[in-house]
Structures are given as C-alpha cells and as structure tokens.
Amino acid sequence: MIVAKSKCVKSSMLKFYEARDSLEARQLIDALAAHRVEATVLGEYLSGAAGELSALSFPWVWLINNADLPVAQSVLDGFLASRGSLPTKGPWVCPSCEAQVDAGFDICWQCGAARK
Numbered sequence: 075m076i077v078a079k080s081k082c083v084k085s086s087m088l089k090f091y092e093a094r095d096s097l098e099a100r101q102l103i104d105a106l107a108a109h110r111v112e113a114t115v116l117g118e119y120l121s122g123a124a125g126e127l128s129a130l131s132f133p134w135v136w137l138i139n140n141a142d143l144p145v146a147q148s149v150l151d152g153f154l155a156s157r158g159s160l161p162t163k164g165p166w167v168c169p170s171c172e173a174q175v176d177a178g179f180d181i182c183w184q185c186g187a188a189r190k
C-alpha cells in the first residue's frame with residue numbers, strides 16, 4: 075500500500091492500526107483518548123461519494139506520539155477483545171455423548187464426534 079506523504083503527518087506520529095471502517099476508527103480513538111493517548115485518523119475518504127466503494131480507503135489510526143505505543147497496544151488489545159473480534163474459546167460439550175471437551179480440540183476426546 076502506498077501512503078501519500080502529508081504535511082500534517084508529524085515525524086513522531088506512528089501508523090498504528092488499520093480500521094475496517096471509520097466507525098471502528100472513531101471507537102478506537104475514543105478508547106485511546108480514555109487512556110490519554112492522542113490519536114487521529116488519516117486515510118478516510120469522504121463517505122457517501124456517489125456510493126463509490128474504494129477498497130483502498132481503509133482509515134488508518136495514527137498515534138500522535140509514538141512513545142504512546144505500549145499503552146496504545148494494550149488499549150487496542152482490550153478494544154478488540156471487548157468487541158468480540160478475537161475468538162473467545164472455552165470448553166464445549168459434545169453433542170453426541172455430552173462429554174466436556176477442551177477448547178483446543180475440534181473433536182470429542184471420548185467418542186470422536188466433530189464439534190458443531
């Protein structure tokens with residue numbers, strides 16, 4: 075991906091996270107702000123431009139100060155986890171024999187039935 079240089083990009087800024095859409099980018103910025111991490115969105119295109127969809131227009135969240143990266147990373151982890159985009163795995167119950175199977179297995183240890 076080619077990123078055009080922009081006059082508003084300061085040298086201390088750090089490209090942090092590629093959001094799926096501008097809503098996600100805004101939510102992440104709000105979460106960062108709650109931890110006193112300044113961030114901004116670059117790469118957003120005007121929405122509603124004659125219904126055009128550009129696959130190249132994903133908004134990028136930038137950190138204003140790259141020294142905030144460690145905090146920002148933990149905020150991002152929490153943000154993604156709370157949104158449910160990280161798979162939360164837990165034990166499952168076999169539909170065939172009702173044995174409890176650890177999350178790491180996709181077939182039942184007892185009867186070999188596949189996880190539903």
Ligand SMILES: [Zn+2]
Pocket residue numbers: 168169170171172173182183184185186187
């Ligand atoms: Zn089973």
